[in-house]
Amino acid sequence: KALQLKSDEHIFKFIKAKFGFGATRDFDASLYLCEEAFGLLPLDTFERLAGTVLLYPYLCTLSVLFILLLVVALSNLSLNGAGGNTEEEDRTFNMRSDVAYNLLHTVFFGLLAFSTMRMKYLWTGHMCAFAAFGVCGKEVWALYLRVLHCNTKTTMRLIRYSVPIIIMAFLYYKFWPRLMEEVSELREFYDPDTVELMEWIR
Known part of the structure; x- marks a missing residue:
């Protein structure tokens, strides 16, 4: 009311x-x-997502960026509380506002999909975009390489280009034969009455 x-x-x-x-x-x-579609998200969803190699880069990207978001938020709060005016470039960790926005979005869509399976269509597309950002972007790899003390341009380029190629090769190897099999099973539907009607319309 x-x-x-x-x-x-x-x-x-x-x-x-x-x-x-x-x-x-x-x-x-x-x-x-x-309706079953409005129930909770079934657990076998994660098995199917893992089979398409989407779940692993998504979870890695999500966990790293979520921890980074907490670190940046606590750092900003401590600086504001202490009255500091440290420039963003001088900070050890920082996060772009668009990345933080999409991070919170994907968490919200994930919770929505968990509660209502029908809302999974919102989360799945966001998972693909977020996983692609983690695999192909510089931010997540820069954090990994900084922790390993080997953050060089050559290493960054090697990882950024090799990992997507490996993932695409795996997906091609796993799904291309199945896709070709499904396409080969398709048969053109021929209905004489429909063909006669189309010729009459001409």
């Missing part, structure tokens, strides 16, 4: 009932609760 909900009120009732904030007698909300 406080939100003045009208046409989309069943969505609010569905969310309220799903998370245990009260039962609902709304037909649409009850129908959503019965």
Whole structure:
């Protein structure tokens, strides 16, 4: 009532009932609760994501950047509390605002997909973009190489170009035969009545 909900009120009732904030007698909300697509994310999703080599770079990128975000946030709070005015270039760690924004976005989409499987379509696309950023971008590799004390331009270029090529070669080796098999099984559907109708329309 406080939100003045009208046409989309069943969505609010569905969310309220799903998370245990009260039962609902709304037909649409009850129908959503019965649908499997609006249930929790099944655990075999992670096995399928791991089979496509998407889960591992995503988790590595997510964990590293999330730790970096916490370090940068605590560093900014301590500098503001101490009244310091250290330049961003002088800090040991820093994070671009767009990376932090997308990091929080992918965490939110992940939680949304966990709670409602139907929302997985939002998270999967973001996972692909985030994993590609971790594999092909400089930020994550620079952190790894800085920890290993071998952060040189040559090493950075070698890793940034070799890892994506290895991943693409693995995906080609694993999925190309299956893709060709599925394509070969396709047969053109021939319906004489439809062909006759198309010729008559001409």
